[in-house]
Amino acid sequence: MKICLIAEGSYPYVTGGVSSWIHSLMTxxxxxxFIIIAIAAERKQQGQFKYTLPENLIQVHEIFLDAHLEEHSKWGKRFNLSDAQKQNLFALVSGDQQVNWERLFxxxxxxxxxxxxEFLSSKDYYDMIEHLAKTNYSQVPYxxxxxxxxxxxLPLFLxxxxxxxxxxxxHAVSTGYAGVIGALAKVIHQKPLLLTEHGIYSREREEEIIKANWVHGYFKDLWINYFYTLSSAIYSLADEVITLFDxxxxxxxxxxxxxxxxxxxxNGVDVADFASISRTLPEDKIRIGAIVRVVPIKDIKMMxxxxxxxxxxxxxxxxxIMGPFEEDLEYYEECLQLAETLHIKNAYFTGMVQIKDYLGNLDLLVLTSISEGQPLAILxxxxxAIPFVCTNVGGCRELIEGTNDVFGPAGAIVPVMHYEEMAGQVIKLCEDGNLRKTYGQNGYERVAHLYTRSSFINSYKAIYAQCGGNTAWQESASNYESFTENKA
Known part of the structure; x- marks a missing residue:
């Protein structure tokens, strides 16, 4: 079986999170x-892979969203689109109606x-924007x-x-552009389509756009609706949609x-992979860790x-703070300046490191994200057996507090952007070694029993077998059915 994974803004250009999940699945x-369709923002990222690619990854097909900058044409053609074509295109840009994606493709x-x-310089396109201006944006510059x-x-049409x-x-690992490519692949090649959504892509884009300086206020809704519209492509055409938590x-x-x-x-991890980790530094300090990319959505400034x-x-x-900072150097510099302004003495940006080299010496971990899926860092x-203090995003509460299981709390949850409340919880744990130990053990038991790597992998093997018709994985398929019945 040949499986095509479709990833946007992650593997193999970025480490951690979704990228780690993809790499783990393939290995x-x-x-x-496997084939990877890798969607990146800029062509300068071409070939800049952060992973040693596994031998069973036979092709990386790269797509760059800035390729539209190379598009040039003359104005004034007319393509005589039908009313149905015009209506479908208008639905795409306005967000007022459902898009017929098969027709659009x-x-x-x-x-x-x-x-x-050439199309975006046509009279047909001009007419569409004029109609949008009259109906939705009559008060803004045309x-x-x-x-x-x-x-x-432009990037979408390319x-x-x-x-x-x-x-x-x-198998797309998000909605957005990755989801559109997955839907397109299904229509063109008539093959099964899966979606695994770690975080909710359209919600994440909405949060970014609300805060963005590059979008004028009167166009924020236009961009937000657009990303929700993109998500509808794979929601409507996928055969299976997989999510990480309820x-x-x-x-x-x-x-x-x-x-x-x-x-x-x-998600799942194998606790045996971490069994050899131990403390190598003296217990003269409380060491707090964050396994995180230094980007705005992780809210390092709150941290x-x-x-x-x-x-x-x-x-x-x-x-x-353990993770790459090259993805957004401007934000990284802002974080350094903030640390200096706050007179922080003992905060260290390590860059990309082997996380296992640090975990044994950490007393607690924190996560300050404004959006998450089900973070592998917590698992x-x-x-x-390290406790966590997290913002209340994605599946963090389920991991920290459990969902009607017997293991007890494994840390604390605080509201997004409430740094004072998080500081209070961190101080409480720093001052109480017994509480740290109890929370850490609760987390260990929860992961060891409910979030195992074997269950995660076997479930995907089973779905691949069922959708792709691979009879060699029938045992995995039966394991999957047993797993889902037990969950129910």
Whole structure:
């Protein structure tokens, strides 16, 4: 079986999180061939892989969203689109109606043009933007609307007109552009399509756009609706939709996904992989860790504000922020400046490191994200019996507090952006070694019993077998059925 995984903004350019999940999935199935469709923001990322690619990954098909900058054409053609074609295109840009994605794929791929810019310079496109301006944006500058919509749909149209490698099964690991490519692959090649949604992509884009300076206030809704519209492509065309925890499933249903398609398969780790980890430094300090990329959605600035309060209260504390910072150097510099402004003395940005080299010396872990799925960082920390203090995002509450299990709390949950409340919880744990030990052991037991790597891998083997018709995995399929029955 040849499986095509479709990833946006993650593997193999970025480490941790979804990328680690993809790498783990492929390495656990060495006899299965994989193709990666890797979507990145800029062409300068080409070939800049952060992973040693496994031997069963036979192709990396790279797509760059800035390729539209190379599109040039003359103005004024008319393609005489039908009323149905015009209505479907208008639904895409306005967010007022449902898009017929199969029709859209056919129309865009069959346009008699040399490049996408040629269509966006046409009279048909001009008419569509004029209609949008009159109906939805009569009070904003027309030229701004024109170029805003162009920048939205240029990358999308390039993706739709591009080649999609052949595979036996397509598996997108988010909605958005990855979801559109998955839906396109299903339509073109008539093969099964899966979606695994770690966080809710459209909600994450909404949070980013609300805070973004590059989007004028009167166009924020336009961009937000657009990303929700993109998500509808794979929600409507996927054969199976997999999510990591119950709350995400409810959101997917609210966003229009058929509940009959959705299964919950949590992430998992093998606690045996962490059994040899031990403390190598003296217990003269309380060492707080964060396994995290230094990017805005992880809200490192909140983490620093929290730690500033902790450091003022306690004399012997350190904060180790472990993860890459190259993804957003401007944000990283802002974090360094904030640490200096707050007079923080003992916070260290380690960059990319071997996390296992640090875990044994950490007393507690923190996560300050404004959006998450089901963080592997929490599972890895629990595998080392380290308690966590987290913001209330994604599946963090379920991991920390459990869902009607017998294991007890494994840390504390605080509201997003409430750094003072997080500081209070961190100080409480720093001052109480017995509580840290109890919470850490609770986390270990929860992961060891409910979030195992073997269950995670066997569940995906079973779904691949069922959707792709691979009879060699029938044992995995029966294991999966048993697993889902027990969960129910």
């Amino acid at each position: 656990a199935m060495p006899t299965t061939e 056919e129309d865009i791929r069959n346009l008699p043009i040399q490049n996408v810019g 030229t701004e609307l024109f170029w805003t919509v162009s920048s939205m749909i 993706i739709i007109r591009g080649d999609v490698p052949k595979a036996d099964l397509y 709350r995400n499933m409810q959101i997917q249903i609210e966003l229009g996904c058929d509940p009959q398609k959705i299964r919950v398969i949590p 620093l504000q929290m730690f500033a309060l902790v450091e003022r209260k306690l004399p012997n504390v350190e904060l180790h 890895e920390g629990f595998a080392c």
